[in-house]
Amino acid sequence: MSSVTLDHVHKRFGTAKGVEDVHIHIESGEFFTFLGPSGCGKTTTLRMIAGFYYPTEGSIRFGSQEVTAVPPHKRNTGMVFQNYALFPHMTVFENIAFGLQVRRVAKGEAKERVERIMDLVRLTGYGERRIDQLSGGQQQRVALARALVIEPQILLLDEPLSNLDAKLREETRFEIKRLQLELGITTIYVTHDQSEAMSMSDRIMVMQGGEVQQVGTPHEIYHFPVNRFVASFIGETNLWNGTIVGVEGDEVKVRTASGQVLTGLRQNASPKARIAAGESVLMSIRPESIQESLVTEGENVVTGSVEMAEFTGACVNYVTRVGEESLRSMSINLGRPIKQRGETIRLQIPKESIYFTE
Numbered sequence: 001m002s003s004v005t006l007d008h009v010h011k012r013f014g015t016a017k018g019v020e021d022v023h024i025h026i027e028s029g030e031f032f033t034f035l036g037p038s039g040c041g042k043t044t045t046l047r048m049i050a051g052f053y054y055p056t057e058g059s060i061r062f063g064s065q066e067v068t069a070v071p072p073h074k075r076n077t078g079m080v081f082q083n084y085a086l087f088p089h090m091t092v093f094e095n096i097a098f099g100l101q102v103r104r105v106a107k108g109e110a111k112e113r114v115e116r117i118m119d120l121v122r123l124t125g126y127g128e129r130r131i132d133q134l135s136g137g138q139q140q141r142v143a144l145a146r147a148l149v150i151e152p153q154i155l156l157l158d159e160p161l162s163n164l165d166a167k168l169r170e171e172t173r174f175e176i177k178r179l180q181l182e183l184g185i186t187t188i189y190v191t192h193d194q195s196e197a198m199s200m201s202d203r204i205m206v207m208q209g210g211e212v213q214q215v216g217t218p219h220e221i222y223h224f225p226v227n228r229f230v231a232s233f234i235g236e237t238n239l240w241n242g243t244i245v246g247v248e249g250d251e252v253k254v255r256t257a258s259g260q261v262l263t264g265l266r267q268n269a270s271p272k273a274r275i276a277a278g279e280s281v282l283m284s285i286r287p288e289s290i291q292e293s294l295v296t297e298g299e300n301v302v303t304g305s306v307e308m309a310e311f312t313g314a315c316v317n318y319v320t321r322v323g324e325e326s327l328r329s330m331s332i333n334l335g336r337p338i339k340q341r342g343e344t345i346r347l348q349i350p351k352e353s354i355y356f357t358e
């Protein structure tokens with residue numbers, strides 16, 4: 001297995017920007033995800049790692065080996081594409097064995113390796129089937145087996161679940177994670193689906209417009225988003241603007257546009273947020289941290305009018321108008337009566353749950 005380093009990598013297509021200044025180190029054995037909306041540069045970055053594109057600037061290393069200008073077939077990476085790119089006229093066995101044939105692995109050994117990998121991806125017994133006789137989920141597993149059978153140093157997956165229906169997608173993501181843990185293989189995964197990224201990855205790189213926004217664990221990205229884009233792209237959040245009216249010890253008091261004064265904690269701030277009296281800040285508050293308050297007054301208790309109530313069984317979700325702002329909350333159902341549209345509601349915003357971003 002190998003680590004992967006991208007050292008200030010840029011890719012331009014003529015004058016058009018592809019990706020700009022990607023500078024990351026992916027550890028050996030890590031499950032690392034490129035996440036972002038369409039056109040943000042995920043696939044371009046992955047293709048440079050595979051060798052299908054060469055960087056305009058910067059360099060790429062696998063471990064200590066420089067690979068920036070090495071062609072794809074000499075990189076020892078296994079890749080699964082969005083459309084799988086399987087050979088429809090060949091059997092499952094032939095598809096998986098293809099990479100071994102190209103590498104001139106002896107027949108007996110190839111057969112053994114293909115059978116072992118078919119077992120690993122739970123395709124035993126399907127060797128003689130043609131690709132067009134398989135379900136989408138089975139085709140996906142053939143694509144994975146074909147990438148893994150060559151025993152790559154690095155596994156590259158480009159939106160590998162996008163052709164599957166929702167249920168199968170969920171099952172398959174656990175399968176991929178299981179395989180990755182079992183093999184301990186360095187894996188780079190491209191997706192625009194934040195829940196996929198959150199549930200599978202050791203670390204995530206969030207991209208937008210060809211630029212890296214944040215790199216961190218799912219926990220860091222979710223709880224400490226560095227800016228508005230990351231905060232709203234990952235999960236749901238409330239974004240409130242405000243002005244700092246005082247900083248006392250750890251506590252930061254912020255007046256919102258509608259005149260509410262909320263208290264947050266100084267340590268819950270992105271490095272770029274300026275925490276000082278008079279500064280403008282953006283607060284990110286996750287809906288699930290806000291609970292209905294049983295007291296009418298107190299620190300961070302806000303009063304508003306219910307705009308929308310949604311009962312999902314386990315949860316009660318409200319959208320509440322608080323002055324000029326709207327606040328989404330998501331509370332565990334404790335059996336209390338559900339407030340209706342237009343009713344007054346009091347909500348408690350724990351001060352630990354306010355994150356100052358930019």
Ligand code: ATP
Pocket residue numbers: 013016017018019036037038039040041042043044045192210
């Ligand atoms: P998607 O999820 O839609 O595949 P992505 O995040 O993978 O999007 P990329 O395919 O990496 O995005 O594209 C990044 C930018 O580079 C886009 O603006 C795209 O138009 C541009 N781009 C990508 N490949 C080429 C190319 N071969 N020629 C010109 N521009 C390109």
